[in-house]
Amino acid sequence: MNASASPDSRAVSADAAPQSIGAATRRGWRNLLRPHARNLGLALTLAAVLALLGALRPRYLSPENAIVVALQMSFIGITAIGTTFLIISGSIDLSIGSLFALVGVTAAVLARVIPPGAALAVGVILGGCVGWINGALAWRIKLSPLIITRGSMSIIRGIVLLATGGYSIRGVPEEFAHAGQARLWGVPSPILIFLLFALAAHIVLSRTTVGRHVLALGANQAACEAVGIRVRRLRLGVFFANGVIVGVAGALAASRFGSASPSFGVGMELDVITAVILGGVAFTGGEGSIPGVVLAVALLGVINSGLVALGIDADYAEVVKGAALIGAVSLDQFSHEARERFRKLLAMRERG
């Protein structure tokens, strides 16, 4: 805005052609709206789906049903927050489903011998440690974390199956279920924790240096190194935080059900990644927001439960979710291409 007002005679007119104020303002508006366009689209889609369901099955919108639906999506939602940070930072962890089971089983087993609170806490810490190890492996081996964590996904699942013999953990004291069954103002604890984590994550991502550096890291690691950001610590920190978050989800799920099954979280990583990408996080890193992911989690949850409510074969939900994902990323890609064309035009005008 102060382009033309600089009193400095050395001021470089790096701008292409002087733009009219009108054009600059219009571009400003576009910049202001663009990050929100995706979220707006998700919110409108969600509203439309809810309106349709409300019209066809009025009971779907009852508070009781809303809580059931929200509860179903809350574990995916909590986990998606960790994956959001990982993917924005240019990384990924495929072992979250296995880790979810490992933590759930561990917490449930421990609850038979130690107080439930301690069992849950050990589960969460275990999650953080395994997350950190995944990060450290991916860092040291300098290979795509996609491959490293695909490996740990199998290892962890294998350990869970071997340790449990394939059977669910039973005989867990009743108090263990208190945390997962707790309600506040009628809302079950997993939903509250999901919303609380989402709020905290949104603040971290948009207001703190850690969030800023995670965004920067996903865009350009060399730039972060050049300005002295401790890149290794940041990467491992995100993996650790993701492990803690998965740990909370796994421990909470075991508590909620009062037991844990070794098949907890099978395929969960794919649902989580679907939600995160649908929520507007760029798979290549550097872009994304928590509100978008929360909306996407809600949309996928509503699609799942809505089709069931309509009496449609649940397998259709898979088709709809896949189509929604491809549709959303195609829209992103097309708008990105349009922006690039615009930018090239600008650059050519400037050089010519």
Place this chain on the structure above:
Amino acid sequence: MTSHIQSPVVQCIAVSKYFGGVKALDGVTLSLSAGEVLALVGDNGAGKSTLVRILTGFYQPDHGELWFGDERVEQLSPRQARELGVETVHQHLLLCDNLDAAANVLLGQEPTRRRLGPLKFIDHRRARTEASRRLSEVGAAIGDLSAPVRQLSGGQRQAIAIARAMAASPRLVMFDEPTAALGTRQTEATLRLIRGVADRGVAALLISHNLDDVFAVADRIVALRQGRLVLDQPAAQANRETVVAAMAGLLAEPSAP
């Protein structure tokens, strides 16, 4: 413009670096002064980037001394080089395309308000004024501070990279082939930015293949050939033929002081 050239801020004394049997640098003595644009020229493999990596702490010299002001530094690490005020503007600028100009200028040095464990909250208002102050200090005009820098022109991006380097209050800023990817007008703008850096009392080291750029902006020209310093002359006294001859190894006597 170049009146306030002062005592050396960084000195290399008889610096050598070997890679196996290859002498990448061979007894190079060089001093960089505040307020001076020093152009470093030489063919590929002449030792320019080895010298840059020594000054930024990525390589340790096998022989010789590094002085920062009146402090001799042994075992310079990249972190220490930054702390001593050595900044580099890379050829590829190393900007985060997804972030806006303000965020890029202040990357890693965001002003913060309060702290909560490992979380430091960015003071967005202060960041904005700080970033625009730094940008105008280097003489850059960025219309929209909140647009992702991928939308900005090459010249604007260069200005952001330079403003970021200047944000650390450096004593030496090195420019690695800064105009290699730029058109004529952007090149002029960038050379003016480099001049501006030196005018703020910082030693500017310009590494360039382009002798037009070198003569347009440099106060002093240094040429390397096969790891040896073969020319060190005030730009006003140098001419293109001498510099080319030095780079090609056709000068009989190194005209070093």
